[in-house]
Amino acid sequence: MTGEDFDIQVSFRHRIRFTRGAFSPGNKLLSDLLETRGHSKVLVFVETGLKEFFPELEAQIQDYFGEVAGIRLTGVEWLVGGEEAKRDDSVYQSAMAAIEKHHIDRHSYIMVIGGGAFLDVVGYAAATGHRGVRLVRFPTTTLSQDDSGVGVKNGINAFGKKNFIGAFAVPYAVVNDFQFLHTQPELTRRAGLIEAVKVSLVKDGEFFEWLEANAASLCALDEATLEEAVERSAIHHARHIALGGDPFELGSSRPLDYGHWAAHKLEQLTDFELSHGEAVSVGVALDTLYAAKVGLLSADDAERVLCVIEQLNLPLWHEALELLDSKGRRRVFNGLEEFREHLGGELTVLLLASLGKGIDVHEIEEKIWDDCAEELKSRVLAVSS
Ligand SMILES: NC(=O)c1ccc[n+]([C@@H]2O[C@H](COP(=O)([O-])OP(=O)(O)OC[C@H]3O[C@@H](n4cnc5c(N)ncnc54)[C@H](O)[C@@H]3O)[C@@H](O)[C@H]2O)c1
Numbered sequence: 313m314t315g316e317d318f319d320i321q322v323s324f325r326h327r328i329r330f331t332r333g334a335f336s337p338g339n340k341l342l343s344d345l346l347e348t349r350g351h352s353k354v355l356v357f358v359e360t361g362l363k364e365f366f367p368e369l370e371a372q373i374q375d376y377f378g379e380v381a382g383i384r385l386t387g388v389e390w391l392v393g394g395e396e397a398k399r400d401d402s403v404y405q406s407a408m409a410a411i412e413k414h415h416i417d418r419h420s421y422i423m424v425i426g427g428g429a430f431l432d433v434v435g436y437a438a439a440t441g442h443r444g445v446r447l448v449r450f451p452t453t454t455l456s457q458d459d460s461g462v463g464v465k466n467g468i469n470a471f472g473k474k475n476f477i478g479a480f481a482v483p484y485a486v487v488n489d490f491q492f493l494h495t496q497p498e499l500t501r502r503a504g505l506i507e508a509v510k511v512s513l514v515k516d517g518e519f520f521e522w523l524e525a526n527a528a529s530l531c532a533l534d535e536a537t538l539e540e541a542v543e544r545s546a547i548h549h550a551r552h553i554a555l556g557g558d559p560f561e562l563g564s565s566r567p568l569d570y571g572h573w574a575a576h577k578l579e580q581l582t583d584f585e586l587s588h589g590e591a592v593s594v595g596v597a598l599d600t601l602y603a604a605k606v607g608l609l610s611a612d613d614a615e616r617v618l619c620v621i622e623q624l625n626l627p628l629w630h631e632a633l634e635l636l637d638s639k640g641r642r643r644v645f646n647g648l649e650e651f652r653e654h655l656g657g658e659l660t661v662l663l664l665a666s667l668g669k670g671i672d673v674h675e676i677e678e679k680i681w682d683d684c685a686e687e688l689k690s691r692v693l694a695v696s697s
């Protein structure tokens with residue numbers, strides 16, 4: 313037998329920027345960010361839901377690029393966004409057809425403006441059209457600005473499974489434009505903050521204390537406080553992806569997925585009626601209480617986390633937790649098996665050792681987790697009655 317191994321190393325630059333009004337005249341962020349030497353083309357995708365809030369956006373984009381030498385805007389395409397856009401490949405196909413129609417090539421840029429779901433679909437088209445076109449993401453929800461938009465994944469759902477088809481692809485840049493944050497529905501605006509809470513719990517206790525101290529302003533959606541939370545969270549997520557040693561998730565330790573095994577299952581069990589942010593809120597509450605029950609985290613610290621979630625007016629519990637399979641076992645526990653499968657064999661779930669520090673465990677005791685669900689149910693029902 314003969315053969316040889318080769319190491320292929322490719323390095324990526326992950327550019328994360330924060331601004332307000334990226335397409336306003338005089339805002340130099342984009343013209344400085346893009347390479348303009350080769351007379352690149354730019355194709356912009358915007359999700360249709362934004363039209364009513366930003367009726368001038370298309371004209372602004374046209375005016376902006378009219379002034380930037382070395383860049384030619386080929387078009388602005390409006391496509392459907394939201395979770396609906398990921399259900400099948402129709403929006404993906406429309407995006408791909410637009411990439412072909414506008415003669416976008418590997419020296420061009422694709423820009424995508426929308427919520428996390430829209431970024432996922434168009435990002436998948438950008439990653440696969442011509443085997444990869446440079447992508448600039450403009451996330452427009454709290455969740456996509458403080459978490460998913462700065463990530464390196466994209467995809468659509470298939471076979472009833474979330475993100476079954478997709479690719480890892482580092483975007484050319486992510487521009488968090490704060491002008492988009494303040495038109496979201498109130499719940500969407502608030503629910504995305506759970507990812508900031510999550511990343512603080514696994515990475516930065518001081519950030520958690522800041523979120524705790526500012527919970528009332530955040531709940532009231534004070535603009536400056538919301539923007540600071542989003543910026544700090546986005547940088548934590550990007551730092552973990554760039555420096556955490558596993559950007560394409562080959563290992564089994566997933567700190568950024570804290571509270572997510574139950575969350576993903578709850579989203580599915582409610583047919584996505586429960587948004588990602590709300591589901592993560594329930595998942596974080598349960599895994600935090602569980603860590604206290606098994607003696608990893610102090611009861612006082614767990615209580616502080618639950619209080620912050622309550623102050624943000626996000627859920628600690630959801631009735632889908634009560635759904636049972638034919639053997640009388642909570643259906644949410646299937647999420648553990650799916651998580652194990654997803655990791656490729658060994659179950660690894662991150663729990664909290666303290667506020668700001670996670671610890672990997674390889675088993676969840678269902679009886680104790682059950683008790684946590686019951687305790688949170690009683691707590692929620694006591695408040696609402
Ligand atoms: N790729 C990843 O790493 C990753 C990570 C986490 C989540 N996600 C995905 O992100 C998606 C959830 O993203 P999301 O929470 O941003 O929700 P979303 O994209 O579904 O958007 C929520 C709703 O808000 C609307 N909207 C978006 N921006 C708006 C604005 N500025 N003003 C008014 N309305 C606006 C959308 O049209 C939609 O109806 C899920 O599909 C999830 O799987 C991806």
Ligand SMILES: [Zn+2]
Nearest residue numbers: 459507588592
């Ligand atoms: Zn998440």
